[in-house]
Amino acid sequence: LASSSTYTVPPTVLLLGPEGAGKTSLLTLFERGDDGPAPTHTTQTTQAVELSASVDSESRTSFRNHDDTSGTHTKFLMVDTPGHGKLRNVAMGKLARTEKLRALVFVVDAAALGEQDVLAQTAGYLHDVLLFLQKRATDQKSGAAKAGRIPVLIAANKMDLFTALPSTLVKTNLEAELTRIRATRSKGLLDSGVGMDEVGSEEQDGWLGEYGSEKFSFKQMQEFDIDVEVLPGNVTGDGPGADKWWWWIAQKI
Template sequence: MALQWQEYGKLAEKYVQELLGQAYHFRKQAVAYSQENYHVGRALAQRRLQELAQAPPIADLAKQLDARAETLVVAALAALLLVVLVPLLLLLRSAKKSKGDTIILAGLTGAGKTALFTQLRDGSLHSGTVTSMEPNVGRFVLYGEKPTSKPVQIADIPGHPRLRTKLDEYLPKARGIVFVVDAVDFMPNLRAVTELLYDILTRREVVRRRIPVLIACNKMDRLTAHTVDFIRKQLEKEIDKLRVTRTSISDADVGSAEEIHLGKEGEAFKFAQTLNKVTVEEVSVHKDNLDGIREFIRERIKA
């Protein structure tokens, strides 16, 4: 737009020069005719020049119009930014407030969730071997940290199937999920463990907010415990089978809600394919070997 107005200004200046040339030519003709005609031509030429002198220069006018056009464009862009940015900032502010500071402990009954809860809170196992029928929820500084560290809310969700719906109450404020697996009795419970993990990974809140999941392989101090690599591979294989079954059921039930598909279609499932980060760590609650869990928590909730 600016270039167009500059070209317009140049053409206008050229036109003015032509008018001045015509006036000067008329003046010369007046001199050639007679003294009387000279005075007439001179008067007409002077009046024409005065009119041109009183009018604003065309080039300056073009610059003014160009400046006004740029001002209008800037104003329009500013208004557009306000319309777009203000709601976006409000949304980001709301999302920041809703992040929460909760770490969820999930897993089957007997995996060691309650013992992990008491270790993180008190550094001991008192009452930590009793199966809980209600969520254990507490806000505290992790045991062994400075008293000035930021408290964390830990929610231990019961592993009983009828109580797993409690998970949905804490997901909106969750910053991470620690999924506890019994590394000793892993194979007999493989199907049940996989189904619970699958249900968590396909929760809309987990997928939408990309809540990270740490699979904590507990009881690694036992000689009969399976290795972390073995547990990871078995879970991936079982999830691969389970997602085929779940997809078939979803396709058959036309009225059911849309199923969230884990991983990449046509490829064997791997945890690396999930939208949210999934990691696997070896831990031992009874030996207080919880460095991987503490690091996971503090990566999401800074001390």
């Protein structure tokens, strides 16, 4: 039964990220193509849209629910999740339960990341997502669930706004904040009164990236077979648009 159900489930790409980053806007843009994104409001549940993508160079930039006439398109589901902190369990639950998860797109608001509270909130969420994937990868190595490696795209959105940080800065700012977060959280573990013998493995399990390293970098996730890439774009306004993200997705499904 398990195999027959996995056969019918299309590959899935999950949209995650803090509230207001632009997840729903991006989903509607991909769904509607040239008609542009639809107006959105706060997402409260997950919603899925069926799309098809191709790695054909001709359809490199065409995103829409087009009928496949060439036979080169792959159907996949794109699933939007709520970004609100109070609904984090909904998004993390979807992450844990999605069958045939092929890729994660973590949308961030590059125009707001210069503000320390937005950076901290965004990086905190990203930390939890990456740590989840890391734990899943290590479980897999030790012979548990076979989940496959899941690449992560950090979509640095809102590049149309003049306050937007360039994607190189989005990357380094997130890495710096993740460095801080992982140090704070491991101190929390040490202070939690876990017995001295257990500290080693407990702490290691909760530590994102290369254990004991001074600075976190996304490269460290490669040790767990997790590729993390930061690419700039925008859903509305003038800018690079969403082509790079779409192309990244087309190659992962």
